[in-house]
Amino acid sequence: MWWRGFEAAGRRCFSRAHRSWGKTAPAVDGGEEIDLTEKTTAKTFSALQAERHEQAERTILISCPSNISEKKFYKYLSSYGTINKYFFYEGFIDEQLYTVCKEYQITEENTRLRFLVCSLVKDIAAAYFPECSIRPFGSSVNNFGKMGCDLDMFLDLDSISGRNNTKTGGVFSMEYETKRVASERVATQSTLSVIGECIDQFAPGCTGIQKILNARCPLVRFSHQPSGLQCDLTANNRIAMRSTELLYIYSNIDPRVRALVFGVRCWARSQGITSNIPGSWITNFSLTMMVLFLLQKRNPPIIPTLDQLRDLAEAEDKYVIESHDCTFVSNNKIKPSQNTETLEELLQEFFEFYGNFAFNQMSINIRKGKEQHKPEASPLYIQNPFEQALNVSKNVNQTQLEKFVTSARESAWILQQEGIKRPMSNTKPWGLAALLLPTMQSSGGKSKKKRQPASERIKSLLDSLKANKETTGYLNRSNGGRRHICTVAW
Missing domain, CATH: 1.10.1410.10 (Poly(a)-polymerase, middle domain)
Known part of the structure; x- marks a missing residue:
């Protein structure tokens, strides 16, 4: 016998279950491995109904005041006798809200598909920037995205700038430089224009390419037909990346x-x-x-304010982008x-x-x-x-x-x-x-x-x-x- 915790209607609920051991397959979501050889004996309909009725006879429903924590409430009830099994059950609207979240959130499979599209776009961009990376940001990865939302991508060129790299081994090294331009915005527009042309000409399944270079944040928009995703590619948009991480932290608190x-x-x-x-x-x-x-x-x-998250930050958390203070602590240091x-x-x-x-x-x-x-x-x-x-x-x-x-x-x-x-x-x-x-x-x-x-x-x-x-x-x-x-x- 073992205890397995799971989330039900937003409150912690515990259930006891049997488990037999056999061969396992790697988990696809980073969680527990799946037992492929587990066998269970199904109960007859009448036996199951009788068991449920018997459980109901030994079960009581108690209202827990909203200002009392689950732990204290359970401890108080335990003082009157042993409680074999228990679970906390939320109100109906709470259930509905958690159901909406579960039904509309981006699935694990869809998340992997979005990272795959980023990898495919990177293969195209690498023709001009061999060591660049394409990183998803926004609703695709901040835990607030819903199925069908656009895929926002960020062309990261810092890894090939030569400034942030540590040279490892070898007598020769390679650095990449660009021509002098009037401003960083002009350089971003030129870069995206070239990448957009490459996607239009050589990226399989990418259609409807639009170069929206005069927007406040220049971007290239296109559709990736095999995945069904509408994609926006930007560059020099590090503050948006930081905002994505902030929302991700808030979502996990x-x-x-x-x-x-x-x-x-x-x-x-x-x-x-x-x-x-x-x-x-x-x-x-x-x-x-x-x-x-x-x-x-x-x-x-x-949840804490952003200034409170900044005050909790340590030296390695410090992050300044173009004179903007984007410093905040990681979520594993935040108290519930x-x-x-x-x-x-x-x-x-x-x-x-x-x-x-x-x-x-x-x-x-x-x-x-x-x-x-x-x-x-x-x-x-x-x-x-x-x-x-x-x-x-x-x-x-x-x-x-x-x-x-x-x-x-x-x-x-x-x-x-x-x-x-x-x-x-x-x-x-x-x-x-x-x-x-x-x-x-x-x-x-x-x-x-x-x-x-x-x-x-x-x-x-x-x-x-x-x-x-x-x-x-x-x-x-x-x-x-x-x-x-x-x-x-x-």
């Missing part, structure tokens, strides 16, 4: 971080707050920053939070917090973990954690911000309704599913007396027609408008 981010993103997509089309919508990255900011402000905090709030409580708090946030005056800053006065008049100001003079949500206009605030207030109100957090009937949506239904935001533009520009009026009209169509379709469904959470598309 507490399991509630990823679950809440995935749930909020899913909600935002269903409400039309985010979109795959570039424009004035709030981005997934901005939503992630907003969730992290909320978790920093809980009492006690669930003592906060015991459930995901249901945190989701409710997210809607209430941002439904009443003073966006007209204050900005969001995860480096400090507190609101600060906005340095400019952008409707939504979320400070870049490393390039602190930049606003990562500068694209968001007032209309989209008001849409977000209205949706947050309505969702907070829905969660407060009696019976919405538990399944009360087979036809009425409950929990997170109730929040994913399209809402009517009829009061959004009535308070404005100033005439909007023509483009804004047309856009508002199209949004209104779309909302009416979606709501009408929902009300006319024969099954009472029931929607399953697993069918919601991002």
Whole structure:
């Protein structure tokens, strides 16, 4: 007999199981090896049913207060007698949020596929830069990516610059130099232009190559048909790499971080707050920053601020990029939070917090973990954690911000309704599913007396027609408008 721990609905759960030993195969995910010769004897249906009924007769369900840790609660109950088996069971909304995270996260197979595409692009780039590397960054590797997201790649030329290499053996050495150019940006544009041409001409399966060299961050965009991935290749983008590592660390501090981010993103997509089309919508990255900011402000905090991570850093963690302090400690030195709030409580708090946030005056800053006065008049100001003079949500206009605030207030109100957090009937949506239904935001533009520009009026009209169509379709469904959470598309 052995004890095996596993995660169930976000709380630690333990189960006892039998195991027989035989030949093993290497694990594909770095975990335990798989027993290929293990044999189990299936119980008869009646025997299994009898065992389950017998277990139920010896089982009790006890509510654990949210402010009491699992360890203390178990110790208290053990003082009244021996507990043979136990597990902690979360609320229904917590289950839904963890299910969303599990269903939409990037799989191990898809992650390996993304690294394979990077390796293939490296083979092309090596024609001009023999010792270069192509590294994935962003949602593909920060633990917040969902299936189908773009593959962001970074062309790393530092390994061949000759400055950072330690010469090992041999009488001769080789160094690579580039022609003098007006600026580093011009050099980046020239490099990407050459690599883009090589991908267009010689990379099998790569189509639709676009050289977007005049963007703030120059890039080459293309589709890799065999993998079905949309790819963006950049160079000289080390701060983005550092941001990726920071999000990865935050995701591993507490399991509630990823679950809440995935749930909020899913909600935002269903409400039309985010979109795959570039424009004035709030981005997934901005939503992630907003969730992290909320978790920093809980009492006690669930995750530390960036300044706190910097203060914990040691000499080997120091990292400065173009005068920007990108220093923070690695996650294995961060102590877990003592906060015991459930995901249901945190989701409710997210809607209430941002439904009443003073966006007209204050900005969001995860480096400090507190609101600060906005340095400019952008409707939504979320400070870049490393390039602190930049606003990562500068694209968001007032209309989209008001849409977000209205949706947050309505969702907070829905969660407060009696019976919405538990399944009360087979036809009425409950929990997170109730929040994913399209809402009517009829009061959004009535308070404005100033005439909007023509483009804004047309856009508002199209949004209104779309909302009416979606709501009408929902009300006319024969099954009472029931929607399953697993069918919601991002």
